[in-house]
Amino acid sequence: xxxxxxxxxxSFTADLSRLWVACDPDGVLLDEKLLAxxxxxxxxxxxxxxxxxxxxxxxxRYRAAWDGNEQPPSPALIVHLRHDxxxxxxxxxxxxxxxxVRLNLAELFPKLAYSAVRQVEPERLEILFDAHQTELQSxxxxxxxxxFILEHVYQLTPRSIRAPVDFWREVLRLHFAxxxxxxxxxxxxxxxxxxxxxxxxHAVAEWLSSRSxxxxxxxxxxxxxxxxxxxxxxxxxDPDPPPFGVGEIGTAIEIPFDHTDVRTIVDSLFxxxxxxxxxxxxxxxxxxxxxxxGIVEDVWSQFALAEKGIEALxxxxxxxxxxxxxxxDFARRYGEMLSRVHExxxxxxxxxxxxIRERFxxxxxxxxxxxxxxxxxxxxxxxxxxxxxxGPVMVHHVPxxxxxxxxxxxxxxxxxxxxxxxxDQWVQIREHLIANQQPLAFDESTAFAWLPTVTSVSRQAxxxxxxPREFDDSIDHTNKEEALWKAFWQNEGGIASSEVIYQRALxxxxxxxxxxxxxxxxxxxxxxxxxxxVDERLHKERSKEDVALWIGRWLGSGFVERLFSFxxxxxxxIYVTADHGNVDAVGIGRPNQGVIAExxxxxxxxxxxxxxxxxxxxxxxxxxxxxxxGLPANFKPLFAGGRTAFVPNGDQVVxxxxxxxxxxxxxxVRVSDVNGAG
Numbered sequence: 001x002x003x004x005x006x007x008x009x010x011s012f013t014a015d016l017s018r019l020w021v022a023c024d025p026d027g028v029l030l031d032e033k034l035l036a037x038x039x040x041x042x043x044x045x046x047x048x049x050x051x052x053x054x055x056x057x058x059x060x061r062y063r064a065a066w067d068g069n070e071q072p073p074s075p076a077l078i079v080h081l082r083h084d085x086x087x088x089x090x091x092x093x094x095x096x097x098x099x100x101v102r103l104n105l106a107e108l109f110p111k112l113a114y115s116a117v118r119q120v121e122p123e124r125l126e127i128l129f130d131a132h133q134t135e136l137q138s139x140x141x142x143x144x145x146x147x148f149i150l151e152h153v154y155q156l157t158p159r160s161i162r163a164p165v166d167f168w169r170e171v172l173r174l175h176f177a178x179x180x181x182x183x184x185x186x187x188x189x190x191x192x193x194x195x196x197x198x199x200x201x202h203a204v205a206e207w208l209s210s211r212s213x214x215x216x217x218x219x220x221x222x223x224x225x226x227x228x229x230x231x232x233x234x235x236x237x238d239p240d241p242p243p244f245g246v247g248e249i250g251t252a253i254e255i256p257f258d259h260t261d262v263r264t265i266v267d268s269l270f271x272x273x274x275x276x277x278x279x280x281x282x283x284x285x286x287x288x289x290x291x292x293x294g295i296v297e298d299v300w301s302q303f304a305l306a307e308k309g310i311e312a313l314x315x316x317x318x319x320x321x322x323x324x325x326x327x328x329d330f331a332r333r334y335g336e337m338l339s340r341v342h343e344x345x346x347x348x349x350x351x352x353x354x355x356i357r358e359r360f361x362x363x364x365x366x367x368x369x370x371x372x373x374x375x376x377x378x379x380x381x382x383x384x385x386x387x388x389x390x391g392p393v394m395v396h397h398v399p400x401x402x403x404x405x406x407x408x409x410x411x412x413x414x415x416x417x418x419x420x421x422x423x424d425q426w427v428q429i430r431e432h433l434i435a436n437q438q439p440l441a442f443d444e445s446t447a448f449a450w451l452p453t454v455t456s457v458s459r460q461a462x463x464x465x466x467x468p469r470e471f472d473d474s475i476d477h478t479n480k481e482e483a484l485w486k487a488f489w490q491n492e493g494g495i496a497s498s499e500v501i502y503q504r505a506l507x508x509x510x511x512x513x514x515x516x517x518x519x520x521x522x523x524x525x526x527x528x529x530x531x532x533x534v535d536e537r538l539h540k541e542r543s544k545e546d547v548a549l550w551i552g553r554w555l556g557s558g559f560v561e562r563l564f565s566f567x568x569x570x571x572x573x574i575y576v577t578a579d580h581g582n583v584d585a586v587g588i589g590r591p592n593q594g595v596i597a598e599x600x601x602x603x604x605x606x607x608x609x610x611x612x613x614x615x616x617x618x619x620x621x622x623x624x625x626x627x628x629x630g631l632p633a634n635f636k637p638l639f640a641g642g643r644t645a646f647v648p649n650g651d652q653v654v655x656x657x658x659x660x661x662x663x664x665x666x667x668x669v670r671v672s673d674v675n676g677a678g
Contacts, residue, residue: 004129014042021100031122044074116145273336320373328446331665335423381629399465414527414572420535422581426667452604459579467630504530578666587651603657
């Protein structure tokens, strides 16, 4: 165990007390490794963000058990406060708990500036603590603290960057390793480089802190590089060549792709789908062989690129104890690759296409197995506690994140929920918009849907900002979504109901006239729109490839372009997400259980008691029973195993409700105008 874990966990010993309080304004205790270790030691951590929600859960799950001399869910409970005043807790909690454990970064890292340390992600504090203990002899100021953190946590020494090639090597390495810099550190590096006259006038800080922004620049620079090599072509699926080499400020940006360190990382970014190759018709013999990862000459090179990408994906499947960020990053790579597979021309491929599909199925099976183990081990429950300041981790965090964005200056926010949209289908929408040269930028991340991944559970959580146990009375329908959405903004955002719009069942261009008129008339500050084309269609198709074909036709109507363009012109910040994704599945038969199952979905059945669920699990081998934190106590899901569904035996269907990366990890994307609007 690291020094950091010893330091934090040393304060907690389960046999000393059954009730604890942690005052933790910096979220130290929310590191997933610490939460897992606490769980192994007999602790559960329960957040005190909502006093009413906390009281209901505490009374039901712990107080009743203690008063009745029964076993509670865990031997000890830690009440987690996101500030340092334990007196804000109810008297009975303070009276019965041990003296509060106080976790403060200023005290844990006394030799570093608190303003710098508090920007470091909780999962990286372990590295920083070790360096703090062994490398520092005296206190550092803010600038020196940032230098120290950059070197020891992010392995970046900005003062060693002396030429553009050094910068591109380092920024690509950072993002490929998943180490985007927090904005204050990115600004610090940018200031150092400006002082040396490097990349002056360019958005260096944004490239260091935003993976999406960097990839846009690298993609355009790649086209410029190939143009100089006399290679003409178009981005895969583009109708026309895009403008070459144009960065955020409208000037050509050249990247030294032929440098060994740079091209190695760029090659990997093409393989995992982060960058898109150029389709070319003729490759001169003098062109160096290493650029072939970024070009497609014919259908066979397209297959070769997909095959290499799939093999790279196979090595990236997270372990069952991986942090949630690993699963989010993998889901993005998985979605990019699945979208690429759907684009392959299957008619003339024969056995090669069959082999690709079988290899992908093997990756899916391994991924499903590890994801189920990850959830069963309690890691999914830890997501509920995660802070939202840098983005929502679960879909019910989205309203709070949007409230924070309004406080940060985004006066008008629009949440567009594409019902049922998996990440691979978001890739299809994004690529359509790029292909039609829409002046849009996409800052992409992911969020976890609620299990079971059905609309009445996960979409209702998304619009209400609540956990499902907090809307038990409407968990089997979505009729209260509008009221819950408006209640959130009225109670937590201070916005009148008349300034909040909710509308669902949007999918046709003809509907946009009325929507635009309503927005122009009412001038709302907050929008919540449900676009249901994907969810409506997937239940009518036999495969995700068929769904992709239909989405392609639907995109041709111009619905998405017009909606985005209008909202941006009205000054809205646009956020796109989904309530759940979808998977290909094979029917294993439809259980005939009458009213025994409360919810009878295609990938999940819900029962009101453990005995009923256990009885059904025995009757249907291969199903998976998982206890999901945050669900009502009498809401017991039983999931179809693997890629199967509770539909007639052998039927090929596209469904949702179960446990898979495609269903559980959804896109969360900020859409903005590259010219500055939105």
